[in-house]
Amino acid sequence: MHSTLQDRIRQMLAGHEVVGVLGLREHEGAVGPHVFTAEEDTARLVVEPKWPLAKTGWMIVRSLPAGKALGLVCRGCDIRAIEELVRAEQIRPGALRTIGISCSAGQAEVCLCETPFVPGEEPSVGVDPMSMPAVRRLCRDPDRLNTWREHFRRCIKCYGCRNSCPICVCPACKLEDDGYVTTGMVPPDPLAFHLIRTMHLADRCVGCGACQDSCPSGLPLLSLHLAMRRALRERTGNLNATGALSLMLTASHEDGTLWEDTLGSGKPGGGEYER
Amino acid sequence: MNAPDRSDSLPILVVGAGVAGLTAAMDLAGLGVSVHLVERESHLGGQVMRLDKLYPSDHCGFCPVWTEGAACLSHPLITLHRNTSLEVLANEDGRVIALLATCPPAVDSDACIFCGLCLEACEAGGVRGTIKMQPAGLPSDPATQPVPYLNPVLCSRCGECRGACPTGAIDPGRLDKPPLEVRLPVADVIFATGFTERNPAMVPEYLADSHPDIFTAMDFEAWIAEAGPNAGQISRRLNGKTPRSIGFIQCVGARDQRFLSYCSSVCCMHALKQARWVKRRLPAASVAIFFTDLRAEGKGYEAYARAAAMEGVLLVRSRPGLVFRLPEEGGGSTLAVHYEDTNSRQLITAEFDIVVLNGGLTACPLPGQSGSDAGTGNACGFCQEPADVSRSVVQGSRAAALAAMRLARRTGGGP
Amino acid sequence: MTEPALDIRTTNAHREIRAVVFACRWCALLGADRAGKERIDLPASFRIIPVECAAGVEPDLVLRALADGLDGVAVMGCHLGGCRHNEANRPARLRLLLLQDLLEIIGLDRRRLLLSWGTAHEGYQFAGLMREFTAILAGLPAVDPTLVRPC
């Protein structure tokens, strides 16, 4: 598989389809992102460890002149992120040519990933995040508020989660706005800082785990996002794991409901209240 | 570009501020034509304000109308005459003159601040119950503020209330004043006088008026309205108990050679709406509609009727011949409806706790027309042809269009 | 689900409940107004902020309100199908239901966010909702200051 991957990159470079291909390179014993421009370079291409590259790709593509494209070696989550960025008009369609690699079952388990594969490749086995004990503990346990409080308390407000997130590309961020998150306060107001971020990603998170990977305090942010994604899927009836949920929260959904309150008691005719 | 000022030309008179009249007035004003809108009641919106819900959206009845009414009140080109009736429409030398008579109520609802001091003053000096808080206009109208109502029969004209009122809103002296008459030359008249519900007692076999649990459709609407006396709860008028069964009898006095030969057009959907609301609030109650032809021809109506049937509303093609009392254990009585079931082809006598009589809606007569034929009047809404809200507002706009076209022909220019 | 009490000091003490109500001016605001006209006596626990449409209520602001230490937030709009803004309340409902889900995920009681679509349009209904909401909030611990503002 590795060699076919290198072949495809060489083909891409040889055909001048792209100005270069972004992938991982082993260099002097360390692995890091690299834009391969020469065919012979590709010998040093590696695919491990998992390293979400969508955001790096976005940064490079942004500065490319029109008509130029970049190749990107990426995983299922990266492809979803790129689709999302194209939909949000952050990347010109076709400016990022993806070369997908599916993840192993082991990697999927680490990433709590339901869909660790790329379109066109043999689907590999994913995991149901909500069945994982660690996630259940965080999102179902009766004492979870305490757990989350301890986690949120360790936040150093480095914005690493936002900066690494392939979806967070806003030029202005509410997390830096004193109206929402008190400036100069560390750790930040958790209800505001972390939950606002979660709400913003509720219908867009691709589950890449970049936020969690980049968090110096080890906050289990991915579980939060995955739990939200599941909640949205259950609410909208869109239970296809790979199905795009994007814009679910802005589009209109008709159902037969007429009157509703979440207490379930103020309904017409309930009338147990004297005047 | 501003709307041309037509304030110098004669206004158009719109008689009736129900949904049709309101729409006609708003459309004309929107074209820059000045309008005088005459309403017999003290509130705008007409019969629709008495509806708790509208079919087929199940939208609250008053709310959309209330918005239109508010817009109408603040429109600079609309002059509103409340508590006013059109007495005579005369043709004098080719000019149409309307004679309006206004009876201002004892309480000026524009000045009243609803503080209730008049009540206290009256209770101290007068007969209890002489002044009551009640919504201006209709008891079930949720949009208007309850204002004091001075009962002209009980009132001793002592004037205590006037003394107590901080804003001078109440004046028992107004009770005895003759109506204020105004002569108004108008360019054109649009009638939108709407309908009234005929007393179903005219149909002897249905016992109307003789049992508290026999309602007319509009009474029942008020009885179960969320803004009504029971805050949306459904109970029997006889004893306050929850009804186990409710029967709706359609075409009462309508499509009937003895009374009104026509179809009132809105009652099938009206009954379906009430039946669905009953079912929503009392899922256990059995609800039946006895109809002649179920007329659900408008936009979304058939789907509404299907939904009603799905929810368990029993639809029976039948014209019951008789309603009578059945003695109930522990006193009182329920009602029996005697009908021929066209499905089983048997004569059935079914017991109902509540019977709603639906059908006899008659157009209000067009006022001011006796003796003179102004010849320019055109009618819209129910007074022209039985119509529901959606049809009435279209007819209202159409009447405005025709009046504007006549005006344009006369003055030789568009709006 | 009930929230675990995190701070003993804030649970037992008699405290003043504070909630904010974002009320759509076409529907819930009328209900609130009607309750006022009828002089229905209500707990003084809520403050109303009128909005043009429930769809204009930012979930972020709801979170901010909770982070400010308010016990609860209510968002009240028109009945579904009766929105004055071309059905804008339907996606709003989904957004806010999801926000309730989020509260539940981290362990806060979802009832801290009350959503009402058309059920608050009459005075007595608005009053009923407010009484019940206040009672529910009174039964919950105060929004834990250490969660709100970590020390």
Next chain:
Amino acid sequence: MSGTPLVLICTCHETLSRALPKHALRIGIISRMPAAHLEFVPSLCRQEDMDRTAGLLEETKHSAVLLAACSPFARGNKVIEGLARSNYAIPASLVDLREGCAWIHGGNPEAAAAKAVDLVCMGLAGLTRRERSPNFHVQRERRVLVVGAGPAGLAAAGTLAQLGIEVILADRMSRQGGLLNQIGRLFPRNTPSQEFLAPLLQDAAHPAVNFLPKTSVTRTDGDPGRFEARLSCDGQNKTVIAGALILACGAMPVLPENHFRSGELSGVISQLELETRLRKLEGQEPAPPGITGAVFIQCMAAREDARPYCSSICCPTALKNALRLKNINREICVTILHRGITTPGRTLEELYRQAMASGIRFVAFSPADPPKVRGDNFVNAVSLTDALSARRLDIAADLVVLSTPLRPRPETASLAGDLGLRLDGMGFVCGTEPMQPLAAPLHGVYLCGAVRWPVSAQDAVDQGRAAAVKAATFLTQGGVDQKRLFLPGSQSGIASIRAEACSRCGRCVAGCPYGACRREGNEVISVSGIRCRGCGLCAAVCPSGAARIPEQDSASMRAMLREIAPRIIQ
């Protein structure tokens, strides 16, 4: 005093002082809002009070005024409007201390006073940060594009022309009149359709009406006041600019597809075909022989799961044509098989009575047991069970007429889609029920006739006139700020998008219920002032806080929340 906000607290003729003691309010407010200047007034709502208030404001030069009075639905709005009329425009807003506080917390004066202080402080916090949406200028082309020249479209065009508005009347056919050209006579009065059309055609032959035959609309863009419609006129592309659009493109008949053996037996025809035959028959003198028994079957392909609606025109049409057959030859046995005769109202019910009186027989059938058409090459009978008597009937027939319901035209969906209009489950276009059934949610777009729902020719004409008057109203109100006119005391504003914060992610574009937010080229997302009605959905879904409604800005909302937040935490 200049530059400070003024708080005017109305004591409602001292009736509120019991629940809200003045000193408690004064201490509470001044301690939290030291800059505010506080005054108690006995009343704000009488005209002289408003004049006095306006005079006071003019003298004292306060930066803003907060009126703490009663509910906007009681007198509050009136007070605000009264001030606005006084030509002294400073930021003003209203908080409701009566219905919203004193009257509902009378049982707990201490809490009521505390809440009143909060409400006033919230009001001040919001007021001092509040902004106003800029006024926008709307260009309104005094020209209306009417799509469809059937009875509805013709009536709309004729009405508009007489009101002095230019009309482009486009129809896909070469001839005006729409479906009426396929129909000989119209219910309820059996009017020849050409006679019915004549005055409409005459009105529409106005110089202000430009009729484009063989024209279809391929795309519509632009905003209310200036729509751009791309037309295909007899194969040629053309773009027209119109201030408003009227959709009158009608519906199409559902013709039988082997229903009741229509393809198989001769003598089983659609109502539409009967129209053609009747036209020939009615011209003949004396009455031609041939038909002895005619059976009409109603609700063909309607009121069933696949087409779950009543097409509303079929019953009166059948009655009219049955009567025409009777007029040709009284000896013809005419039977109408129905599932309930739908003739609501006065005139249609009269038609029904007339049909009964003329000897036409009515038999109800159940949809579960539909009539069976018998015959061999030629129809000779219809068998059915009378749903009321349960008797089996065999009715001799040499003509079976199947009712012809209407269904939406295929182009309706794309036309509606371009304008962001919703279709109902059946594919007809939706207006704004219940008070504006002919107005789309978007300003400047109106519906009439069968594009909205099947209607009679007369109703189509009425709707055409009604739609025309709505369009004329829209175009006439140029310069008048409709929003202020229609929503007195409204806080609704117009969305704006801060370019520096916008990522162009398009969430507002996807969510806006009026299509007001949109991408234009590579620029930031723009908002159409006339489309926007200030619901604020864009602001709620914008992740970067770029979209906002100035009147309902999150900064001022946040400031209000700060006033409510528990003091200890602050």
